[in-house]
Amino acid sequence: MPGEIAVLVNPAARGGRSRGLLAPVLHRLRQGGAEVSVIVGESADDALERACTAVAEGPDALVAFGGDGLVHLAVQAVAGTDVPLGVIPAGTGNDIAGALGLPRKDTLEAADIVLRAEPRTVDAARIGKDEWFAGVVSCGFDSRVNERANRMTWPPGMARYLVALAEELRSFRPIPFRIDLDGEIVEQEAMLVAIGNTHSYGAGMRICPAAVPDDGLLDVTILGAVPKGEFLRTFPRVYRGTHVTHPAVVTRRARRIALEAPGVVAYADGERVGPAPFVCEVVPGSLRVLT
Structure with missing residues (x-):
């Protein structure tokens, strides 16, 4: 699905070891024809605000590059909207990615899935009034x-x-x-x-x-x-x-x-x-x- 993709990044994932995986992933996405922008917040609240702003502009996907915590943050931005969520697992556990049938340890394979996949509709849930969760x-x-x-x-x-x-x-x-x-x-x-x-x-x-x-x-x-x-x-x-x-x-x-x-x-x-x-x-x- 090459198009406009916003990639939400957690540079601290895997204790910072995921940073070396990011550049090859961005290259793979761009090589596949996607127009890629990168979102890095100064804090979790700042990252969420930036992600919500990006989603409001109607990209073809918001992609979380990180672990379950970053996926959780991304879900706050996309749940209830038409913008699909992509996941490139770069955290420690990556349980949500595994539950969705995504490769948990191969970031380039996950990037290829982002490029070729069709959106699938699944459930999310609310806890309290304002928080979503996927896992x-x-x-x-x-x-x-x-x-x-x-x-x-x-x-x-x-x-x-x-x-x-x-x-x-x-x-x-x-x-x-x-x-x-x-x-x-x-x-x-x-x-x-x-x-x-x-x-x-x-x-x-x-x-x-x-x-x-x-x-x-x-x-x-x-x-x-x-x-x-x-x-x-x-x-x-x-x-x-x-x-x-x-x-x-x-x-x-x-x-x-x-x-x-x-x-x-x-x-x-x-x-x-x-x-x-x-x-x-x-x-x-x-x-x-x-x-």
Whole structure:
């Protein structure tokens, strides 16, 4: 689909290692006949403002060159519009790209898909009044680990997350959740609750393994209260999606989910949204993607 393409860039993706991948991608897009402009913000808010301005001018596509966080930002600009979203995965996890069937590790192949693909209509969902998400909302143990890791300045990279995980596990207690699933009320103590438009987050954790992005529904996974030892034995199964067979795991589907829980902060597509209570609601067919 050569035409006018705006490329939204996160120069910090992969700890800055993605910068060397950008020039070949831009060359491939231009070589394929696209007229390419590059958007780099001075902050997330500035990048979003620039992306929204670009989308308002009606390009043939807005392409996110980065990880899930940048895709999340791009979705804020294109959801509910006619401008399709392209994704060139250049982050650490790239879970949304994987759920859309895009290559997660080959940026040039992803650029070729942008050039030749036809837009596909999928769902996006709202969390609260003003925020969209395309992947997974997490809250509970995993979001508390994120909160702890974000407060830490050392060690760097994934090691910081592992240290935060170990520290959070020592003090964590199951959380009392109240969840409204299209009018069905679930009240229970749980380790975590995940709401998925797509199936995975956190670099390959298939938390909602049956979720698909175009069925008009959100998948909900509830991991009930279990002893810490059992939690440590069960949680690694999330990488295969087999955790859903554990007796403490409940899965549901709904269009609208209202969640209440004390001391819980929600993360959507790996980005901090804010504390509960909140409402998630799917908007079928609200996102056009190049796949």
